[in-house]
Amino acid sequence: MPKTGRVYLVGAGPGDPSLVTLKAKWLIEQADVILYDHLIPASILEWSKNEAQCISVGKQKGAHIATQSQINDLLISHAKVGHIVLRLKGGDPLVFGRAGEEMQVLSDHGIPFEIVPGITSAFAVPAYGGIPITHRHLSRSVALVTGTLDTQLPPSAQSLPSADTLIFLMAVTHLSEIVDHLLSMDRFGPDTPASLIYRGASSQQRQVTGTLASITQQRDDEQISHPSLLVVGKVVGLSKQFQWTQHSPLFGQRIILLRSPGQVQPWISTLSLLGAEVLNYPLLGYEPMKLDAERCLAQIKTATHVIISSRNGVQFLVQALQDQLGSDLRILAGKQLSVVGPKTAEALSQYGIKASLIPSDYSSKGLIDALPSDLGNDEIFIVGSTASPDTLTKGLKAQGATVHHVPFYRPVKRVLKQALDIQENDRVVLTSGELAQTFFEQCPDLPKIKAICFGESSVGIVKKNQQNPVILEAASLDALCTCLMGRNL
CATH class of the missing domain: 3.40.50.10090 (Rossmann fold)
Structure with missing residues (x-):
């Protein structure tokens, strides 16, 4: 009879690979099976060993690849044949991540498990929006609330915690009901500061800040959609003053590297410290x-x-x-x-x-x-x-x-664990003609990108694929940083 494996319920942070914990990275490198959610950045799956199975079980609004029951069955079946199983979740697994249900199932079947906390979006996203969720003079308490209402009850019948700062996750769909409920409480009024942040702590971050009276209309005007987080309370009023990401020269830029694991770390570190969101897909071995x-x-x-x-x-x-x-x-x-x-x-x-x-x-x-x-x-x-x-x-x-x-x-x-996630205006760094050719073969239907070329060997390939190349003055990381910070792409 095979030895029972072990399940790790792991938080992968709010979305930027640089915010994944060291322990989570080590476990990704060691796991036999990885069951990952929708918001996990695809590039971190490339940290896994070649023989690892990476299975998408992602859930998003209106489309579930796997039900919770099916996910539970996968955890049990793989653990029972002796596998190291990684259940990889966005944020922290115990903050609205249904890890409690998975822990119960694993416990019932006698399968050993371990929790690896991650940086929850409930804390990271307000931080990236310049909002200190606690403040000695403004907020001595904070509460996390799911924005998904119980459809069996009217909003007025669903209680909200008493705290100086309220953070609502998954807040977009029922935003107007949440606002109405807050305004029915004595602690909040129309002038209470509120901020809605879309894809916080990522290069796609967008934020609208106003009051409870204005935030729903601002959502509609700016077309803020999922996934978004709502922060309500006096501390939101500090957001404009504390917009620290404005001082990170590459914040808002999403940079795609295609380098081998042994060569890429100095590049990731340098670009991340300048504020960029950096994804690496090692296309070639x-x-x-x-x-x-x-x-x-x-x-x-x-x-x-x-x-x-x-x-x-x-x-x-x-x-x-x-x-x-x-x-x-x-x-x-x-x-x-x-x-x-x-x-x-x-x-x-x-x-x-x-x-x-x-x-x-x-x-x-x-x-x-x-x-x-x-x-x-x-x-x-x-x-x-x-x-x-x-x-x-x-x-x-x-x-x-x-x-x-x-x-x-x-x-x-190399065969990637998942298709490259390339978005419009991504900065894609092409260090050789061979790499450029491989990239375009794997991504035949690209949006418009910013192709940054190290030398002439990749320029013709970029033009052949109807993209506009930017040629660096020198083939170096310093030249790349200078180009990116120049914002002239």
């Missing part, structure tokens, strides 16, 4: 090529100059020297060693090797321009990939060099 060992070794030994075109090149060169060529990096001793950019130089430095040349323009053309115009006496060995453009090889041959371009690795397309 890489695998080593089978080399002609004797020929490859001979070419490296006779080369006067070795060029490594990427950080991946460093990794696969070291691996090939050890696994296929029976050598190591000492074979590069005495040779001029050039790289296309500082990140490749940094990867080399981890092995105690310093690059001889890093061009100021981090591109193949920049490297060609940085080398002598007459290379007639040079034999150059390039560590590349099967997808490397021939710009470097042609340019060096034009300057008289003998060139051996050897692909040490090749890109392979």
Whole structure:
């Protein structure tokens, strides 16, 4: 009989991947089965292991993929065969997340479970709207209320808690009834401040702030829809003064990265700290090529100059020297060693090797321009990939060099856990032609996006797909940040 597994009821936060807790991320990486809700950002499923099953059980207004009973059955059946099961919910699992019902079912079946709290939208969304839900002089109590009314009872018969600040989740549909109920209470009047926030703590955040007398009309005028949260109380009056997101230069921008997990974290950290919502979909993986060992070794030994075109090149060169060529990096001793950019130089430095040349323009053309115009006496060995453009090889041959371009690795397309979630005006960062081609193959019916290209190799592909490219001045994270903060996309 198989050992019973374990179920984790996990909160994924209000929607921005940077607000997912560390423990939630660790569990996503380890889970065998992930049952996820509608508002979970698709990109965080890419943290899961390749063999993990990711099953959408999302609920949204008017459309349930799975009933609660079906979700309970899935939790039980997968746990009973020994799986680590992750029930991934938006916000916090115990705040209007029906985790209490799931805990009861698991307990009844003797299945061990654990709760992993998340940042609830009830707290995060007001914070992103500049509303402190408690304040020493204005609000000494706060209450969370579901905006979904019991249809069997009239609104006037449904009690509301007594608190200085009330936060209504899922508040849009019954907003007028909620307002009428509040106005029937002695504690609230038409001038009581109220704020309705759509998709708070995300790049799509929209907020209308007024009073109980005006908020319903403001919802209609601004077409505020689901999912939205209503905050009522004196603290809402501080919102205009405390709009801190206005000082985050990239707040409101949604940036799509397509980089491999091992290379993307500095990008996510930098862009998130500038206020952006960052999603990463690693479309490509890489695998080593089978080399002609004797020929490859001979070419490296006779080369006067070795060029490594990427950080991946460093990794696969070291691996090939050890696994296929029976050598190591000492074979590069005495040779001029050039790289296309500082990140490749940094990867080399981890092995105690310093690059001889890093061009100021981090591109193949920049490297060609940085080398002598007459290379007639040079034999150059390039560590590349099967997808490397021939710009470097042609340019060096034009300057008289003998060139051996050897692909040490090749890109392979990854199967994503869920289709890419691309929205209009997303900033999509394309660092290579191969990546651009793969992206457009996976997203044939795109809305208008902002395609940001690292170099010329992806520009033609972007134009072919009826999108307008923006070409960075340099192929670097700094140049990307400068471009995004310029707001000239």
